[in-house]
Amino acid sequence: MLGIISTGRLLVRPRIVPTIQSITRSFKTLRTELPTVYNPLPKKRNGAPVLPFLQSQLLDKYDPSGKRRELQNTLRAGDIIKVTYLDRTDVVGRIIAIKRGNFNVGTNILIRNKINKVGCEVRVPLYSPKLRNVEVLHKPKTYLPRGKQYYIRNTRLDVDDVEAFVKRHEVKVTKALKRRADVKAEKKASRAAKRAALEAKKEN
């Protein structure tokens, strides 16, 4: 019953009376209860990713002393190495490239040599159980540029007979050392002679 002012009646505000429906209805959320969820199983490897976990395991297996891992970090293209296998055969060559991977057992070294003036290359898997030892024969003072030196093949920078080179170098080094020692000894002798002469003068 809404009164209107123009008719002279009083303005009556409508009272909100709760309907029967709203009283009787009970409210329910439509969402049903979610089923229980079981906890997941404990994480394997303490949550470590698979490949690094496995590679470190394999590295420990194939390289228990850590010697090869050190070689992987210290060797460089240009070094001359001697690889000895379990059956006592060996290969000598200059490193052209090292294929490394992060924690990778597949690391291998490409070495090049000249045998009867023919270029020969061998790829040596560094962590192979066939290897007995890897020996560094020579490290140059100055290195050629690039980590992978494939460009030296059949150029003036190419390797010569590596074994002969190492021998020559050794002779050179020993000679140089000997010369240095001789010079030192000479100097020492001359100094001693001078000192002796001085002492003789003083005595006189």
Next chain:
Amino acid sequence: MNISRKTNLCSNLVFHRGVAQITSVHAIPSVRTSVPTIQHSLEQSNLRKALLQRPGLLGIKRGMITWFTKTGEQYAATVIEIDNCEVIQHKTKETDGYYSVMVGQIDKLKNIKPRDLTKFREAGVSPKAHVSEFRIRDESGLIPLGVELKADYFAVGQKVDVKAVTKGKGFAGVMKRHGFKGLNASHGVSVAHRSAGGMGGNQNPGRVLPLKKMAGRMGGKNCTVFNNEVLHVDGEAGIIIVKGQIPGPNKAYVKLLDAKKIYAKSINDINNGVQIY
């Protein structure tokens, strides 16, 4: 004697309208035969299928590594992770018409439909990101619900089949997709060096025959590699190493199964009475 003969004759007499017939003494009315096997039935088709005895594993491809054998041989090998692979559901002949085991991998707690959640609750396992089905031969291979299948489910030296979806190559030409040779580099060929060439006849048959190899979408399809050797198994760490390559990119979901060809051959041998030593 005479009378009995007469009665016998009478019993064999068959009267038709206007004619009397005698059935032959040698006539055989019916023969009882064995029940024929219906070859197009579910049971027979299941027997023909060489279904495996037990379900396989679900895994994730993680990448390839170098593998050395004890004698120093070097193999390319693939690493597969087995991440909380658990049995979720059984399908039986009574309810579904065949036997199979639903297996799930990788725990995933968020964003799973309530309908699926009930399934995992019934099995007593946490919700899984990837669920797949393995058909099996009979009820003996139904592994109890909620059992975790570890990587040492397979033995080292065993052969396994690996199923996965191959890497998608997009719309690929005929040379890449089917290994066609392409056309000449010279001799007047222009702008068609990688094309297919002829598509078929001219007036006869007057159309390109169905299944003609053409350019199109390549990869992204199911692929199975058979008989890959298992090189290494670590149940605790959930790692399987398989010799050789498997389809799909890294992080792809893969299915590992017992070698089907070897299994089928042994079954055939048993059925054919070949002695196995």
